[in-house]
Amino acid sequence: MKFIIKHESRGRMRVQLCQSRMTLAQADLLQAWLHAQPHVLQADVHERTCCAVVTFRGDCREQLLSSLRRFSYSDKAVQAFSGVQSGRAINRAYQEKLVGLVCGKAARFLFLPAPLQAAWAVVTAVPYVLRGLGCLIRRQMHVELLDGLSIGISLVRRDFGTAGSVMFLLRLGELLEEWTHKRSVDNLARSMSLNIDRVWLKTPGGDEILVPLTQVQPGDRICVRTGGMIPLDSVVDQGEVTVNQASLTGESIPVPKRPGSAVYAGTVVEEGECVLLVRQHSGSSRYDKIVSMIEQSEKLKSAAESQAANLADKLVPYTLVGSGLVYLLTRNVTRALSVLMVDFSCALKLAMPLAVLSAMREASDFRATVKGGKYLEAIAKADTIVFDKTGTLTYASPVVAQVVPFGGNSEEEMLRLAACLEEHFPHSMANAVVSAAQQRGLSHEELHSQVQYLVAHGIASTVGGKKVIIGSAHFVFEDEHCAIPAGEQDKFDALPPEYSHLYLAIAGQLSAVICIADPLRKEAAQVIQTLRQLGVKKTVMLTGDSERTAAAIAAQVGVDEYHSEVLPEDKANFVQQERALGHTVIMLGDGINDSPALSAASVGIAISDGAAIAREIADVTVAAEDLNELVALRRVAQGLMDRIHSNYRFVIGFNGSLIALGALGILPPATSAMLHNLSTLGVSLRSMTDLLPDQDKLV
Known part of the structure; x- marks a missing residue:
């Protein structure tokens, strides 16, 4: 692309494109492509004047100019953004x-x-x-x-x-x-459109590789598991799953899908796992379906x-x-x-x-997607807010602070095995385990086996002929009846209480405890105080963590009440009890295990980078950057x-x-x-x- 720099200041540039006329489609394409560049912070394309105003990272000027020179409307990588909607056609x-x-x-x-x-x-x-x-x-x-x-x-x-x-x-x-x-x-509709960057592609040899969504072509086969969002219109090729299609069809009950069944972009796999045969290159049809759904929805x-x-x-x-x-x-x-x-x-x-409608539009300025006006009304009336802890009151990207091996196992081998199980499932703690393994250069491709996500707390798999599980203490010790190796009870009792713990067991024996540091969001305490000033009478934290960890976090954040070691159904029951007492309840969560509570609340609010099924079930979705978005939503x-x-x-x-x-x-x-x-x-x-x-x- 040829262009002329019309104006420039540090971190901002206005360029005039050397073309006599720009169509609305070209303007949308260029703007979407610019937003996808890692060095670009903000981009606005004006089709009438053929200009683009770009805000970029201060030290990335040459990268921006190089990218613009290489840009071409006909480039395949650029065409991948052709389904992106900007709203300029409606305005014009x-x-x-x-x-x-x-x-x-x-x-x-x-x-x-x-x-x-x-x-x-x-x-x-x-x-x-x-x-x-x-x-x-x-x-x-x-x-x-x-x-x-x-x-x-x-x-x-x-x-x-x-x-x-x-x-x-x-x-x-x-x-x-x-x-x-x-x-x-x-x-x-654009806020609710898909936000999927990478998918698991099934190779001809039967392996699974993680690839960008833009590389997937019709005829490719992709894998989707429990809690995952279906990224493209496809046909089930292998496996049986139940799919939540409520956002597109209004069906409240998950629909069973078997080989040969059609599935659609934006729906969510509630149970099972499957291999899909891709029918459509782009998931842009999701936008039109959402528009239709919104316009018809009460x-x-x-x-x-x-x-x-x-x-x-x-x-x-x-x-x-x-x-x-x-x-x-x-x-x-x-x-x-x-x-x-x-x-x-x-x-x-x-x-x-x-x-x-204007308030819903304004809420999107605060990176909040509200699926209906009645939810804004409920947010204004709400007197009780229930928070999940992990990824909500704490940052969405916890880190592995320590790996404590048991039974003579090595620390690195246990982390490697845990990453193998966790990488398939969208949760902040799972992401922490996978990232820690990557940082230590631990490869685990050869360990891949069929994995099963159990919504009631963990993951089970078979590796080397032995059953491997990872999850909460309740899941590992009470549900699965795993044992602590002989002579290591004192080591177990000395685990640091300030961390959240993931327990890894092999063949019924505890093999490692992964300590997760999940720091509290710096704005959490102030947000809860501000919500009280805005009329919220009761703030509650629910978590599956131990009593010691939950008490420490609750004291720091200043909630009125907390409950530890709760199951997904416990969260939903608590919300239902509060509503039965006449309270208008907001539930804020991010994981698969928060989904029942999100459904039970007067208003369910999901974190945008949490599990797909949580976002699908929730009435409102907020970005993960700052809890002050919740305060802004209440004020709006x-x-x-x-x-x-x-x-x-x-x-x-x-x-x-x-x-x-x-x-x-x-x-x-x-x-x-x-x-x-x-x-x-x-x-x-x-x-x-x-x-x-x-x-x-x-x-």
Whole structure:
């Protein structure tokens, strides 16, 4: 690619691409490719000017320039990003519609003679009048009836200017609502799209190798195990699994899949493992499926939205009766029409959904993906927050601090064996074991065998004809009845209590204990204190760790209550008990074992780099960088409820005043219609603004 550097400062560069025109697809492709470069922090591509503004690491200028020189739209590595959506196509389409609508109105007002303006008003009024008649025939008292009546009566009175203004403002409001809805759904869908970088590829020789997703082609075979997300539309080639398809089909029960069954990108394997035959090169179809799911899902409707819609329809008869009473009392058609021109329905039905969708969009600025408006409402009301410990209150990347071998085994051999079992399963402690083995240069390819993940605490496999298990103390000693080698009880009792422990056993004998240092997030204590200030009355930590480890962490973070050595079902039972007591409960977790509790909570919040099944089941997903995202989410949710209540007060107060002034004859119908529609537009535009100031945005 040829380009010219137009402006440059340390860590930031604006380049002009040497091409006469850039399509939206090319802009999306270049922006997605830039974001994937390791030295690029932020990139914005402007297709109208063929410019790219890139923020990069200060010492990587030459790397950026070299990458840009090599860039080509036709390169296969670049084409791998062709399915990435940016939302610029939606913005362009609605910008053009908005400009066309406003310019068309101005042109008709300035250049068309009065008779032609009247004819235009009559023609464009037909759909509104027909919709109003439809409501009348079906005996439905909806806002369309008021719109049709007010526009129809204005035409009968030959008040074409008022009719035209009412229709213009209605169309403008509809366009802004549609734009905001589409944009919010687009933001939400892109946030929920797949985030899978690498997959296990089955080679012709039967081995498994970890490869980038972009290298997978149709016809390749990939392996997916319990808790893993299916990255591409595929067909089951080997194995039997149950798949959670709730995000795409709404099915609450996992679906069994056998050889020959089709599986889809973004669904999650709940049990079993399988080899998949890839049918589709890119998982981009997941985006379209999510968009369809969101648009059809009732999850977008919060109780506040439903209440607003119901109230809007219920107020329509009162507006009609009020208009009739004014006419009977005054015998003045103008006053009656002034009342008819004003209703509460438009603002209520328009502003409330816009406020909710805008809040969902703003939540994404804080790296939080909210799957429906009702969850924001629940977050605002929540009085209890339950935290998982590992990867949630602690950092998502713990490290191996020590390996304590037993039974005469070597430290390195035990770490090597543990990494062999753990590398297939997405959990922060598993990642720590695998990373420690890699750092020590311990290879374990020859040890690979079939592994089974047991959601109730660990992994089992067979290596060299012996059963090998790794997991919690409960799993290893109570469920599997493994024993501590003779003469090593004192060594076992001396294990450092400040660490979390993974127990590795071979053939029923404890072989090693892997000590995991899982440091507390530096912001955790402050976040819990801030949540209390925001109205959360109870904070709880649940963990499978020992009592000593749990007590130490709970004291540091400052939770009100903690429970140690809990099973997945214990977490879910605790959440259900809290809800039964009347509490609105948020559950925050990241692992497969948190999934039942996430489902049981009023709002389940998953960490974005945790297990795929946890993200799929959760109602909200937050990034893993900073727990302050949870504080921001609470503030956004509370700000949304405050805005909804203020919208109610404004709509009822302002429109009630217009009705009174119209009934008294102070405001003519045209002025009432203009003020009513302008107020509807104003409250809608306000509903689209951010709830929190810019300085509160996370960087």
